[in-house]
Amino acid sequence: MYDLLNPWDPRRWPGDAFYAELVRDAGAVLDVGCGTGLMLHWLREHGHVGRLVGIDPDRAALARARRRADVEWVEGTARSMEWKAEFDLATMNGHAFQCLVADDDVRASLAAVRAALCVGGRFVFETRHPQARAWEDWNPSNASDVTDVAGRSLRVWHEVEDVAGGVVSFSGTTAEPDGTVLRVDRTHLRFLDTVTLDAFLTETGFEIEARYGDWSRGPVTPTSQEIVTIARRP
Template identity: 70%
Template sequence: MIFSDADAAALYDLMYPWDPDRYPGDAFYDGLVMAADAVLDVGCGTGSMLHRARERGHTGRLVGLDPDRAALERARRRADVEWVEGVAADAAWDREFDLATMASNAFQCLVGDDELRASLTAIRAALRDGGLFAFETRHPQARAWEDWTPQNATEVVDAAGRTLRVAHRVESVAGDVVTFTETTSGPDGAVLRVDRTRLRFLDESGLRAFLTGAGFAIEAQYGDWHRGPVTAASRVVVTLARRL
């Protein structure tokens, strides 16, 4: 069985559908996007968030940025959104957006200090004065990676009717960086694809240090999608930062 990059992008949409009516996190971002005239979605993936904004009547400028070509090809099913291939650190917009987002834990893909600083500098430059940067990260105290085991694999039926199994396995935890694999297998157990990912887990103080160093002011940090405070039980840190 052939499992292409396009198949992987389509599978992502099946496993992680964007639906503000069902998921509080999606609703959180949807409210911010619909209230902003010009939006830059960094790490837009298959573009579901911006697709939904257009469907709900957003009439302003919407731009999605992502390095994954197959995901962007899927995003480009809508031509009334600007889609740009690339990474945040290489972005060159100058004060063009009211809102920048990094949803679905995309911020955690910024692993190295230099990459993180360069990305924040470019995102800040893309925002107008007072513009808002919104993103979420998994809180390291929750140790989410401990659940990323083959025993917790997910089965999903794709558009072709195939039952696929998606399993994760952690390879290493080095400081605040977790390296893991995602293995997609067919109904007969044959491995179709193995992807390796590194994610950085920063707590509130670590996030604040990078953001203030890049010229942002922290407006709020929430411990849930209902704008509650960060507590010892929080599994997420939702951050809102303003360009100074």
């Protein structure tokens, strides 16, 4: 279900194409919050011969990622990483950075990513710009109808429960077409503005190499929906 709802394909999605351009040229890549490993699978399938490592705390997601044995898969969180100067590029795509909610978690995770990078290595990630208020579209009226790998028809929707202090708490429901609920998952995401985000990056020793407001590398504007950041370890 996760892969059906969150496909990774640079031919179809501008965000994936943005990352593909960067990761293809990096010798050693660390994907933080790799989920089911779709990006790293794609890299191997398209000829990447360097070191590829994915880390995620979700065991079920990693079990699916491990369908490929030619990538290193590690169970853990960003702040638990202990690599030292081993990667040319680290990524957090799919808005995974927003799962870092508390200030201490943001700081510890950024410090661990920085430590994992070689001098001159880059950390690339994106967050939804809070000014776009993306959570306002997370409601049952925008439900998605999908067919899973077993051929079952399912309906999936989100519903916001709370918005406070830049943190949005919401539920994700998977149900049968008649509305019979099969599963409910609850998530908290943090929406950081550029000023707060840059303060965290500077505090943890990163330099900001580039900042974009869209996947075409346009500037951040009053109508931007994304904050795309390339940070460098000096």
